[in-house]
Amino acid sequence: MVSIIADSTTDSTTDSITDSITGSAIAIQTAQPVAVPLLGQSVELLTAWVVQQGQPAYRGKQLHQWIYQKGIRSIDEVTVFPKKWRAEVRDFPIGRSHLHYRSTAPDGTVKYLLKLTDGHIIEAVGIPSSKRLTVCVSSQIGCPMGCDFCATGKGGFARNLETYEIVDQVLTVQEDFGRRVSNIVFMGMGEPLLNTDNVVAAVRSLNQDIGIGQRMITVSTVGIPGHIRRLAEQQLQVTLAVSLHASNQTLRTQLIPSAEKYPLQDLLSECRDYVKLTGRRVTFEYIVLADLNDRPEHALELANELRGFQSHVNLIPYNPITEADYKRPTRKRVEDFTQQLKDKGIAVSVRYSRGLEEDAACGQLRASKAATSTLAPTLG
Secondary structure (H helix, E strand, O other), rough: OOOOOOOOOOOOOOEEEOOOOOOOOOEEOOOOOOOOOOOOHHHHHHHHHHHHHHHHHHHHHHHHHHHOOOOOOHHHHOOOOHHHHHHHHOOOOOOOOOOEEEEEEOOOOOOEEEEOOOOOEEEEEEEEEEOOOEEEEOOOOEOOOOOOOOOHHHHHEEEEEHHHHHHHHHHHHHHHHHHOOOOEEEOOOOOHHHHHHHHHHHHHHHHHHHOOHHHHHHEOOOOOOOHHHHOOOOOOOOEEEEEOOOHHHHHHHOOOOOHHOHHHHHHHHHHHHHHHHHHHHHEEEEEOOOOOOOOOOHHHHHHHHOOOOOOEEEEEEEOOOOOOOOOOOOOHHHHHHHHHHHHHOOEEEEEOOOOOOOOOOOOHHHHHHHHOOOOOOOOO
């Protein structure tokens, strides 16, 4: 159930409409205003809101266009609206963040630290290529999973991100690059499936409000019992990426402490169910750590586990962080590991990190700059 509180009267009445994002009834209440951001809301909900404010219904579509296409940060910016009404509703927030820090790598990758309305800081990354612009978004402030090799996990956990805070990251990158975002990967800070409701709502908003195809969106997870099935039941067409990082349960528990409660075989079984329910293959992310999970026996174990699985393995050579002692493997070791998987019939590719020059690992830039950088000008 989604609601926007529409005016400041003390009487309370409730109507409902159908939201195209959630497919559920939406309560439109009249009560004391609460600052519900307008970003992330569907055109139906925005239309209901403007009508309740005494404006014609077509202004809902106008507001939707100004939020998602023009990137407004205040209703005062919507010049097609009457000045008197803009003054009356200017306190309703759009929900945009502020740019805290921006770092550009020689390859064009841009990392952003975004300051939220409550003062928390999150990371987003824009990754350009000749034909694509990919945004790596965060789903939580910090991460509770505590993966041993991850800078974000070392920094603790604050809270889940709201739907509008996820959508804002994409708009921020799109506005900064001045070109349309084509792909989204939920591979930034946090565990997306511990914030399933907001992640799913954000996926639907990114698809319906911004026009990004669901098949161009990837949701990554270390694996939360029952939540992969729950994602499958949402009937989305997103790609599921599972952070495997090990070929056996013992090693996986060492790298991902939460895996102790979720045996590898159970995780793989749930992934197989995901394939059956969605018809979409699963991507398995495997961070390659020198002399730890990059040996021939590990490649053989991994191949045996995934034999006959509708999947793809993404090998990611480790990007060192100061908070952990793991080392990056040699290119030769990665190539040998890749070839072993191919020889066993496993679909595999290698993803080398972009933007290695400054705190490239997720969470590093936030840790190093969040407390020291002065606030940068707002984008847009």
